[in-house]
Amino acid sequence: MIEFRGVNKWFGPLHVLKDITLSVEPREVVVVCGPSGSGKSTLIRCINGLETIKDGDLVVDGQHVGERATNMTQLRTEIGFVFQQFNLYPHKTALENVTLAPIHVRKIPRAEAKSAGRELLAKVGLADKFDAYPAELSGGQQQRVAIARSLCMRPKIMLFDEPTSALDPEMISEVLDVMVAVAEESMTMMVVTHEMGFARKVAKRVVFIDAGAIVETGTPEEFFSHPRTERSRAFLSKILRH
Amino acid sequence: MLTNFSFRTIVEYLPLFGQGLVATLWLSVLSFAGALAIGIIACGMNLQRSRLLRAPAKVYIDAVRATPLLAQLYFLYFGLPRLGFILPELVVGVLALSLNSGAYIAEIIRAGILSIPRGQVEAGVASGMTFVQRMRLVILPQAFRVTIPPLLGQAIVLVKDSALLSLISVAELTRAGQLLASDRFMPAEAFITVAACYLLLYYGLKGLARGSERWLGSRTVRSRA
Amino acid sequence: MIWVQLHSLIGSYPLALRGLAMTVVLSLISLTLGTLIGFALGVLRADDSRTHSGVIGAWVDLIRGTPFLVQIFLIFFILPELGVELDAFTAGIIGLTNLASCFICEIVVAGIRAVPTGQVEAALASGLSRWQRMRQVVLPQAMRVVLPPLVGQYVLLIKDSSVVSAIGLTDLTRVGWLVVQRVPNGLLVFALVGLAYFIVCYPLILLASRLEKRLGAAHAEVQL
Numbered sequence: 001m002i003e004f005r006g007v008n009k010w011f012g013p014l015h016v017l018k019d020i021t022l023s024v025e026p027r028e029v030v031v032v033c034g035p036s037g038s039g040k041s042t043l044i045r046c047i048n049g050l051e052t053i054k055d056g057d058l059v060v061d062g063q064h065v066g067e068r069a070t071n072m073t074q075l076r077t078e079i080g081f082v083f084q085q086f087n088l089y090p091h092k093t094a095l096e097n098v099t100l101a102p103i104h105v106r107k108i109p110r111a112e113a114k115s116a117g118r119e120l121l122a123k124v125g126l127a128d129k130f131d132a133y134p135a136e137l138s139g140g141q142q143q144r145v146a147i148a149r150s151l152c153m154r155p156k157i158m159l160f161d162e163p164t165s166a167l168d169p170e171m172i173s174e175v176l177d178v179m180v181a182v183a184e185e186s187m188t189m190m191v192v193t194h195e196m197g198f199a200r201k202v203a204k205r206v207v208f209i210d211a212g213a214i215v216e217t218g219t220p221e222e223f224f225s226h227p228r229t230e231r232s233r234a235f236l237s238k239i240l241r242h
Numbered sequence: 243m244l245t246n247f248s249f250r251t252i253v254e255y256l257p258l259f260g261q262g263l264v265a266t267l268w269l270s271v272l273s274f275a276g277a278l279a280i281g282i283i284a285c286g287m288n289l290q291r292s293r294l295l296r297a298p299a300k301v302y303i304d305a306v307r308a309t310p311l312l313a314q315l316y317f318l319y320f321g322l323p324r325l326g327f328i329l330p331e332l333v334v335g336v337l338a339l340s341l342n343s344g345a346y347i348a349e350i351i352r353a354g355i356l357s358i359p360r361g362q363v364e365a366g367v368a369s370g371m372t373f374v375q376r377m378r379l380v381i382l383p384q385a386f387r388v389t390i391p392p393l394l395g396q397a398i399v400l401v402k403d404s405a406l407l408s409l410i411s412v413a414e415l416t417r418a419g420q421l422l423a424s425d426r427f428m429p430a431e432a433f434i435t436v437a438a439c440y441l442l443l444y445y446g447l448k449g450l451a452r453g454s455e456r457w458l459g460s461r462t463v464r465s466r467a
Numbered sequence: 468m469i470w471v472q473l474h475s476l477i478g479s480y481p482l483a484l485r486g487l488a489m490t491v492v493l494s495l496i497s498l499t500l501g502t503l504i505g506f507a508l509g510v511l512r513a514d515d516s517r518t519h520s521g522v523i524g525a526w527v528d529l530i531r532g533t534p535f536l537v538q539i540f541l542i543f544f545i546l547p548e549l550g551v552e553l554d555a556f557t558a559g560i561i562g563l564t565n566l567a568s569c570f571i572c573e574i575v576v577a578g579i580r581a582v583p584t585g586q587v588e589a590a591l592a593s594g595l596s597r598w599q600r601m602r603q604v605v606l607p608q609a610m611r612v613v614l615p616p617l618v619g620q621y622v623l624l625i626k627d628s629s630v631v632s633a634i635g636l637t638d639l640t641r642v643g644w645l646v647v648q649r650v651p652n653g654l655l656v657f658a659l660v661g662l663a664y665f666i667v668c669y670p671l672i673l674l675a676s677r678l679e680k681r682l683g684a685a686h687a688e689v690q691l
Binding site for chain 1: 583585586588589590591592593594595596599603604607608
């Protein structure tokens, strides 16, 4: 579904992605973790073209990302992206946020989109917040709306860029619960996160990236209990402290 | 017309344009200095607690900002002689420009002062400073930094506004253009040259503004609150 | 003496009304056209397309770097030589609309740039096209930033309309100039002219600052 082949990227002189080779199969859930500045966010943002790759090949849903022949706008309708900062549209209600793209991009009739939207919002636990504006919602609620917004497009792939890093601790689990539910419905997912409990529960593989390069991959069990490299061990000791 | 655009005539009139350019610069500098003085005083009055001091300042600022410069210019030009002041056009012009820009400068300074966080004032008060000391040592130095860019912006506006003085026969750049246009029936040559001269002044002042921003930026230590 | 003058002034009532009407009509037409054109250019310019941005940028510099009086002279005296038949009113409309479009374009660009990039990224990630992004996400949020300076700009443009009196257009300022020839009381005549402009402009100035206060406070991005 997603395949990185020898992908490289530079920000000026800084080499932020080094020879990334990684593939994600359909219905697979892959968790990407690493210290800050490791390039994990850049990695996931390349998949839907928010960042461009400078070298190598990136194939998503059979299409080559970054090549002129590829219609990125069309491809993005198949990829859902959840941001760390939620990025909900402040001038639209929760329901309007969720139905905006389906109505204008997929050209789904308004009534149909709205009922699908309500269904999704109810599924993420916000049945009473259809007409609320983002400013009236807590961080956890906003992120759940953001997830519903991506899901309403019925994408083939869901990408999560540190979805809980900007949340107060008590709201993290409500968002993770929704993500677990998405995973259990056999969605292809790539999640950049530090939440190890989540990884253990639903991830098929954990990818550890540091300083732009993939250091280690393995099942959650392997990675958390028996990390093979020194850097993985150092990283794990820091985040498992609490 | 454009086929026989006469560069020779422009060159012939260059001394006149040169004089006009210099005159525009001079009266802009004078007017700006006057405007600064008026603006500082008006702003100072406007920030006072006493209504007696604030009212005239507010009336002045509001009246100037809601009426066109040309109307203010004619008001002085036609009105001052009635009060017994027979002044040369140049003086009337500089007075009008100073009074006009003074009001805007007063607002610029006020915005700059109000942009200083309350905590700064409170720190000054807590150290036992008087109003004047607080202003001099804490508020104004910081406000200075903030006000320089918009002040330079107002300077640019003032240079452009000075063109209106040509309408009361002050010898400056636009008037030079009017003379060429009427003497030789060459409005194109005249006003294109005039426009080019103003653009020179404009880019010069913009360069100054950019340079000052860089200079100010390097000297300040941004405190990360 | 003053009674004679006042009598004469009141006799100028029809002329004054014509002048006021001229100023109002000139301003309304130019501001409306200028807003439409300015918005269109602003959206184009904010698009980061080098060619658009460069050409529009050069034109903006030209308009911002020269006095409006000179622009009016250029339009009024030169266009006829290029074959365009022009009367003072049309020249005034062209000049003021041109000026308005330029400044409004800049205001719109600033408003669009003020919308957080996260919003654009979210719209991008949903697969919205460039035009849909602009219309559904960027422009509505940009309006909050655009409205106060836009109203302020309207005030400036109404005042700038007085410059058109220099090419003989009988607007409010020119009426003052004409009347003062017959009623040599500059203070009184232009105080009245000023009052007329004040009545039109001051409410707009108040509106601009009220908008600034209300929209500025609400501009706080959705808090995390």
